[in-house]
Amino acid sequence: xxxxxxxxxxxxxxxxxxxxxxxxxxxxxxxxxxxxxxxxxxxxxxxxxxxxxxxxxxxxxxxxxxxxxxxxxxxxxxxxxxxxxxxxxxxxxxxxxxxxxxxxxxxxxxxxxxxxxxxxxxxxxxxxxxxxxxxxxxx
Amino acid sequence: xxxxxxxxxxxxxxxxxxxxxxxxxxxxxxxxxxxxxxxxxxxxxxxxxxxxxxxxxxxxxxxxxxxxxxxxxxxxxxxxxxxxxxxxxxxxxxxxxxxxxxxxxxxxxxxxxxxxxxxxxxxxxxxxxxxxxxxxxxxxxxxxxxxxxxxxxxxxxxxxxxxxxxxxxxxxxxxxxxxx
Numbered sequence: 156x157x158x159x160x161x162x163x164x165x166x167x168x169x170x171x172x173x174x175x176x177x178x179x180x181x182x183x184x185x186x187x188x189x190x191x192x193x194x195x196x197x198x199x200x201x202x203x204x205x206x207x208x209x210x211x212x213x214x215x216x217x218x219x220x221x222x223x224x225x226x227x228x229x230x231x232x233x234x235x236x237x238x239x240x241x242x243x244x245x246x247x248x249x250x251x252x253x254x255x256x257x258x259x260x261x262x263x264x265x266x267x268x269x270x271x272x273x274x275x276x277x278x279x280x281x282x283x284x285x286x287x288x289x290x291x292x293x294x
Numbered sequence: 295x296x297x298x299x300x301x302x303x304x305x306x307x308x309x310x311x312x313x314x315x316x317x318x319x320x321x322x323x324x325x326x327x328x329x330x331x332x333x334x335x336x337x338x339x340x341x342x343x344x345x346x347x348x349x350x351x352x353x354x355x356x357x358x359x360x361x362x363x364x365x366x367x368x369x370x371x372x373x374x375x376x377x378x379x380x381x382x383x384x385x386x387x388x389x390x391x392x393x394x395x396x397x398x399x400x401x402x403x404x405x406x407x408x409x410x411x412x413x414x415x416x417x418x419x420x421x422x423x424x425x426x427x428x429x430x431x432x433x434x435x436x437x438x439x440x441x442x443x444x445x446x447x448x449x450x451x452x453x454x455x456x457x458x459x460x461x462x463x464x465x466x467x468x469x470x471x472x473x474x
Contacts, residue, residue: 181456198353200354200374200391200410202374214398216373218373263374268438270437271376271439272439
């Protein structure tokens with residue numbers, strides 16, 4: 156699982172807003188190292204989440220992007236230059252200069268019937284946010 | 295015809311047999327209630343089984359699907375989890391996904407939810423002026439699911455005549471059932 160990111164923070168009234176672009180290359184496998192879609196997997200809800208700590212909050216998690224994969228879709232992801240789907244607002248100004256923002260890809264397995272597990276993919280990427288705000292970059 | 299046989303049966307039953315059947319019926323109802331209460335205790339959720347009422351989590355869940363919940367106090371709320379919550383002052387449980395959490399060192403957490411099938415997050419559903427949900431709003435976390443099975447309760451809600459007919463049939467069956 157590999158992700159490459161480019162990022163900058165933009166000023167908003169009260170809270171930091173982060174902008175992240177990323178690539179994802181991933182094979183979604185099950186616990187037995189086989190491709191995830193089997194007879195009891197109806198779909199996957201994939202999401203990319205950013206996890207970090209700030210002065211205000213010991214733990215923050217923000218979902219930046221998600222995708223629904225149905226049985227029959229290709230379990231190998233090869234996405235480039237993706238922009239986050241949702242606004243990456245912090246609860247405060249904890250993104251500026253934050254060197255320890257970790258991006259992880261996880262998925263919720265939806266069976267035809269049965270348990271709903273939440274799985275975190277192996278491999279994650281750290282995104283260091285810059286110390287200054289960008290005012291002119293267009294997104 | 296069988297309707298005439300039923301009435302014949304009723305008239306011929308003496309009082310003792312009738313009391314016996316009523317007790318049988320009461321026992322079945324008590325056992326069902328005990329099982330339900332037991333589930334509430336085991337799962338920690340006030341409502342361990344819920345029926346999905348809307349299409350806001352499609353294509354994962356459809357109206358009529360059944361969800362099994364747990365609500366253990368020490369289970370942390372994390373992004374990506376499917377939670378069932380109630381907005382303060384409203385009775386309807388909503389099943390959506392957690393998309394944002396901000397948790398303080400002491401464990402106080404505030405979080406935002408969104409239905410997979412909705413364009414926007416749930417802030418429009420929360421109370422006036424409320425921007426976040428808290429642990430106290432959570433009824434439970436979705437751990438398992440069965441499709442279609444909950445349709446029965448939706449039909450009973452939308453068509454009360456069907457509910458009364460079903461109860462009448464069940465009541466008649468239990469009262470008239472013979473134990474050999």
